[in-house]
Amino acid sequence: MLLNTLFDELTGRGSGTEAERHARYDWLEQLRCANPDAAEGGAMAGIPGHHWYRLPQALGVAGRHSDLLVGTLNAQYLVFAGRHAAAFAAELGLQYDANNRIDRPGGLDELLDAYAEEDDGSWSTLPAGRAAPPLAGWDDVYFRVRDLSDGKAIQSVTTIAYESSRFPGYTLLGTTLVGAGAIAHDDETAQYLQQVFADWAIQRACADACPPSAAAWPHTPRQAPPAPVGTPFDFARNLAYFDALLAAYGRAQAQAESDGGDAAYWACAAASTAYQAFSLRYTAGLPLPEVVAALEAAIGACEAARAALADAYDDEDLPAFDFEQLTDYARTLQLLGAALLFGRHDLAARLAALQTAFDGEDGVYEALLSAIDPQRPAVDEWYFAEPYTALYDCLQADDRAQQLEHLRQYLAGWHAALVQEDWFNGHLRAQGLGGYYGLWAFEAAAAAKQLGLRHGDLTHWLMPPSP
Structure with missing residues (x-):
């Protein structure tokens, strides 16, 4: 049951009652793990996160499966190997964030590090002495916003599928936590x-x-x-x-x-x-x-x-x-x-x-x-x-x-x-x-x-x- 409600929250289908959410958070605390790939220089070092979890069972979306979860300050994301954001968007009805309106885990500014200005004013994605990986310096977010406003508070929950050159080869799929970002209604x-x-x-x-x-x-x-x-x-x-x-x-x-x-x-x-x-x-x-x-x-x-x-x-x-x-x-x-x-x-x-x-x-x-x-x-x-x-x-x-x-x-x-x-x-x-x-x-x-x-x-x- 807890795994099912977690899946619903991560994919934006629902979050359950407040009591169910607290029970789920307490359960996740028991599943904390150390992820060596998230250490500096590791394959997942570009994924910002404060806590990593191994779920007891892999969760699947659009035919892709993962049991690895990362939690940031106000969100949780499944971490999938491979680039699947477009497939997740098609499965879950997400749309592309063309206008840079959706918060990224850790922000977008760091992507500038992928670029160096040359003497002639052009931009290079080639670090000195190294070949540039495909798509050096890029950022793609697909999203859906669920409005939870109730006349007393204005609140929404955003589901995103996220790929970035900061962590090439991985896709994040998750949602902002319920209770984060609510403001008084006007x-x-x-x-x-x-x-x-x-x-x-x-x-x-x-x-x-x-x-x-x-x-x-x-x-x-x-x-x-x-x-x-x-x-x-x-x-x-x-x-x-x-x-x-x-x-x-x-x-x-x-x-x-x-x-x-x-x-x-x-x-x-x-x-x-x-x-x-x-x-x-x-x-x-x-x-x-x-x-x-x-x-x-x-x-x-x-x-x-x-x-x-x-x-x-x-x-x-x-x-x-x-x-x-x-x-x-x-x-x-x-x-x-x-x-x-x-x-x-x-x-x-x-x-x-x-x-x-x-x-x-x-x-x-x-x-x-x-x-x-x-x-x-x-x-x-x-x-x-x-x-x-x-x-x-x-x-x-x-x-x-x-x-x-x-x-x-x-x-x-x-x-x-x-x-x-x-x-x-x-x-x-x-x-x-x-x-x-x-x-x-x-x-x-x-x-x-x-x-x-x-x-x-x-x-x-x-x-x-x-x-």
């Missing part, structure tokens, strides 16, 4: 979480509607993520997914407007996805006219989101992006940089019209906009020091060598400085649908164009190629 938070759950359901439905592409991708990508040997990234399927998602968000927004729901949530989701669709088209190597059309659609989606936000908050002066939030600030500069890089000053002006609440407040933003409007004010402060001080210094420097040095510094620090963003390390979540759409510092390319810097002097994996 209607606003509960409504927001219900929208998030509905959003995940839409993402899953769109993913299910987009089968893998059998044909080879006909274009040369401008950037490519790590991929298994012989398994190139499926650009066609991911493009179809983003287009399906945009259509679904449009329907959700129309429904919310009809029934008095939060239309602004769906308009903002569509704006974010429209940027992803544009970025992936650029990344995939599609012709520039198609890329620029997608950029125009992304700016249009931002305008629609701003209108929905203004309606929701009864404030016509509300900006589309809040510069006090790093996520919004970074995305604004990416969009502005792309518009300037592709010579679409009209799109840059449309974006600026969405941000009049911040006119004259940020030196980086104003310096970039001065390329299309010399009357923009000179401002000597900006919202975020890292990584944007280097970009500001680049735009203000008069000496060509200093401009190059500042811009190189900016590119070198861009990725690590944005570690908290949902899209951080998107190139490491490239095996599941929607996890990768290219990582680009478009604002760096716009600055180089504005200053007349030679593109060949700024080779870096984040630097967009010249149009």
Whole structure:
């Protein structure tokens, strides 16, 4: 019985009563074991865990079996030899975590250790003197969230199947512990979480509607993520997914407007996805006219989101992006940089019209906009020091060598400085649908164009190629 209820909890089917859970935890304490493979340098050293257990009987999922259990601070996972996350996802109805929203055991940041920046600005996964293993530096999570909120407390339990380059050759399957993460109920938070759950359901439905592409991708990508040997990234399927998602968000927004729901949530989701669709088209190597059309659609989606936000908050002066939030600030500069890089000053002006609440407040933003409007004010402060001080210094420097040095510094620090963003390390979540759409510092390319810097002097994996 205890083994059965443990299996139900680990696979997200249920957890039993509180008394049953306590009995199960007491029982597990008697099954503690030492796992030599978890020691430093061992085969399982990358699996973070505080306690290891040997179950009296192996548990099976999708034809795979394991009797090894690891417990972290707030979760327990079965540990399977081999890579089975996709098979577990199909068996248990899990979906891919494309947006880096699901907590990993031990976090994702350590995956950066798999990369070393070379002198030319490229990223290498080859440790000195050693051959890189397949998929060096990667992270894949499939998940399902079970809502346990009861009107008194807001609580959910997340089931995940997890693979990572930190422990190659193994798959974790488990769930957060019941009782971890509950917060006092309030209607606003509960409504927001219900929208998030509905959003995940839409993402899953769109993913299910987009089968893998059998044909080879006909274009040369401008950037490519790590991929298994012989398994190139499926650009066609991911493009179809983003287009399906945009259509679904449009329907959700129309429904919310009809029934008095939060239309602004769906308009903002569509704006974010429209940027992803544009970025992936650029990344995939599609012709520039198609890329620029997608950029125009992304700016249009931002305008629609701003209108929905203004309606929701009864404030016509509300900006589309809040510069006090790093996520919004970074995305604004990416969009502005792309518009300037592709010579679409009209799109840059449309974006600026969405941000009049911040006119004259940020030196980086104003310096970039001065390329299309010399009357923009000179401002000597900006919202975020890292990584944007280097970009500001680049735009203000008069000496060509200093401009190059500042811009190189900016590119070198861009990725690590944005570690908290949902899209951080998107190139490491490239095996599941929607996890990768290219990582680009478009604002760096716009600055180089504005200053007349030679593109060949700024080779870096984040630097967009010249149009």
